Amino acid sequence: MNDYWNDPPEDPEPSECCGDYMDVTEDGACVCPKCKKRIEPQQDPDMTTLFDWQAERDSALETVERNAGELFKERAMAFALDWMAGKGIVSGEDITDACKAAGIVPHTDRAFGPVYLALARQGAIVRVGYISRRRGHGAPGPGWRLA
DSSP: OOOTTTSOOSSOOOOSSSSSSOEEOTTSOEEOTTTOOEEOOOOOTTOOOTTHHHHHHHHHHHHHHHHHOHHHHHHHHHHHHHHHTTOOSEEHHHHHHHHHHTTOOOSSGGGHHHHHHHHHHHTSEEEEEEEOOSSGGGOOEEEEEEO
16 A cells, blocks of 8 residues: 555656646636636535435435334324323333333334424424433433423
């Protein structure tokens, strides 16, 4: 393996162009002022944008929701609202465990994510701070209360 800094190549690397510098255009391309050679800006195909996480989240939620079935979501939403009445702030783990104890059991606990998201989007529940979790290596999770 060649270590560039400790053992640089004997021949200098060819320059990108004939000029000493290149002008940068508004679209980010470089243009040589002498020969007008244009070098387009490189884009990392794996680079994510600021909002890619939302699309990835929504895609994952759609997948688990589809696999769990619409009946599961309807039952879990109705049960969660009834169970939360009078309890104040509760964790998602508590709601999940109560649903499972009542026989509302999906193929994976991740299927409860779309349930909480749907209830929050409907304005039925509100996210309130964070609560210590029993699972997830003790990382905090959102607290929920009825709206």
